[in-house]
Amino acid sequence: MDAEAVTTWDGLRVCVAGLGVSGVPAARVLAARGARVTAVDARDDEERREVAAELEELGVTVRLGDGETLPEGVDLVVTSPGWRPDVPLLAAAAAAGIEIIGEVELAWRLRPADAAPWLCVTGTDGKTTVVRMLTSMLTAAGHRALAVGNVGTPIVEAVREGYDVLAVELSSYQLHWSSSLRPFAATVLNVAPDHLDWHGTMDAYVGAKAKIFAPGTIAVCNAEDATSTALAERAEGAAGRAGFTLRVPRPGELGVVEDVLVDRAFTADPTREACELAGLADVRPFAPHNVANALAAAALARAFGVPAEAVREGLRAFVPDPHRIQHVAEIGGVTYVNDSKATQPHAAAASLSAFEPVVWIAGGLLKGLDVDDLVRTAAPRLRGAVLLGRDRHRIAEALARHAPDVPVVDVPDTDTGAMDRVVTEAARLARPGDTVLLAPVGASFDMFANYPARGEAFMAAVRRLEAAAGRPEGGGAPGRDAG
Known part of the structure; x- marks a missing residue:
């Protein structure tokens, strides 16, 4: 089965694999279209049983406690993006020649005839920020716009709601399970090793990202990222190409001239004409990689015809997400910054490059990723490092190789007070004049429920330190209950 083969969903036998954030709305929408849906999930807990009861009222057959067996007689499988291709159910479907798609591909196929165009964003780091900036710019231009995909409203619901345009965040998993997407414009922000445990190889990871540059799409690349640039140049049937850079832009690029963001791609005469879009002061939080995020969002907005003044208004109205270069406090002349979302080397490198000197708080689950290049590059700006989490020894070993004079404190604790000890050290x-920066480079699941929980723990510890610093002598230690 392919995208062209589906003329009606009525009676189509569909297996929805996984009842998570994407699976539940997919099952609902398919049932409403008349499909015969069987939803499966390996978990069988109270939350899943409540979801199952709701779906069964809509005519969906739900099987809990078995996520491995492919239901009989299935025509199509809609998988949750996190399911690897080698899990038994998906492997069985592939062996039987049954098509497997994800929620994003399903949403594309479910679009009405007058569907809103998609402006799509992928990359190793910065996707959510760019999509939110882009949505703010589109809204400032008067469009009814929505952020969807890996963020916000489930995309299978959004495509039916009559928006003017959708800003779509796409992960490599979602792109892997997509085949017919045709965005109006799209960008690959950057490419660095990530999720290799899922994709198997770097080539497979890059190949998934490359799907975003479909025929008929305006391809926007990061002119300072070799892989992003190569993917845009190789994009077959692209409707146009543009780049973004932190340097002075050439024709066909958006970039920076002194303290101004400038467009030399989407003007009447890019060779002779430049359009001022915004000032560096309009980018919040200010950091080099966030300026690049703003330029990427502006490129997609301009490709869609957004005027320059709306780009500026959108940046000024944009509210940054928490746990991403988030200023927490200044205590005794030292600035404390929470970037708990920096969960892989590329993101941590961008964060570290924004500050100097830095006391770096790092650690967690490295997911098999190498940190040597990160540490080698960051070494000159490090005042010290405090390490926590399961894979902290690997960061310590890299620091010993590339920054042997930088003092390192190892915090082996995993209890609820561990972050207080980390912040105190x-x-x-x-x-x-220094910055204490939480840019963990690792995932959080060894000690915390997720990266927001880790960021909240850091901010709470900093606030306790701030409160203790304001007490008179003898007023108690950080994190202690005086009562």
Whole structure:
């Protein structure tokens, strides 16, 4: 089965694999279209049983406690994006020649005739920020726009709601399970090793990202990222190409001239004409990689015809997400910054490059990723490092190789007070003018429910340190209950 083969969903036998954020709305929408849906999930807990009861009222057959067996007589499988291709159910479907798609591909096929165009964003880092900036710009231009995909409203629901345009965040998993997407414009922000445990090889990871540059799409690349640029140049049937850079832009690029964001791609005469879009002061939080995010969002907005003044208004109205270069406090001349979302080397490198000198708080689950290049590059700006989490020894080994003079504190604790000890040690290493930066480079699941929980723990510890710093002598230690 392919995208052209589906003329009606009525009676189509569909297996929805996984009842998570994408699976539940997919099952609902398919049932409403008349499909005969069987939804499966390996879990059988109270939450899943409540979801099952709701879906069964809609005519969906639900099987809990078995996520491995392919239901009989299936025509199509709609999988949750996190399911790897080698899990038994998906492997059985592939062996039987049954098509497997994801929620994003399903949404594309479910679009009405007058569907809103998609402006799509992928990349190793920065996707959510760019999609939210883009949505703010589109809204400032008067469009009814929505952020969807890996963020916000489920995309299978959004395509039916009559929006003017959708800003779509796409992960490599979602792109892997897509085949017929044709965005109006799209960008690959950057490419660095990530999710290789899922994709198997770097080539497979890059190949998934490449799907975003479909025929008829305006391909926007990061002119300072070799892989992003190569993917855009190789995109067959592209409706146009543009780049973004932190340097002075050439024709066909958006870039920076002194303290101004400038467009030399979407003007009447890019060779002779430049259009001022915004100032660096309009980008919040200010950091080099966030300026690049703003330029990427502006490129997609301009490709869609958004005027320059709306780009500026959109950036000024944009509210940054928490846990991404989030200023927490200044204590004794030392600035504390929460970037708990920096869960892989590329993101941590961008964060570290924004500050100097830095006391770096790092650790967690490295997912098999190498940190040597990150540490080698960051070494000159490090005042010290405080390490926590399961894979902290690997970061310590890299620091010993590439920054042997940088003091390193190992915090082996995993209890609820661990972050207080981490922050206390970081404060001890820092001097006035330094930044204490949580940019963990690892995932959070060894100690925390997720990266927001880790960021909240860091911010709470910093606030306790701030409160203790304001007490008179003898007023108690950080994190202690005086009562």
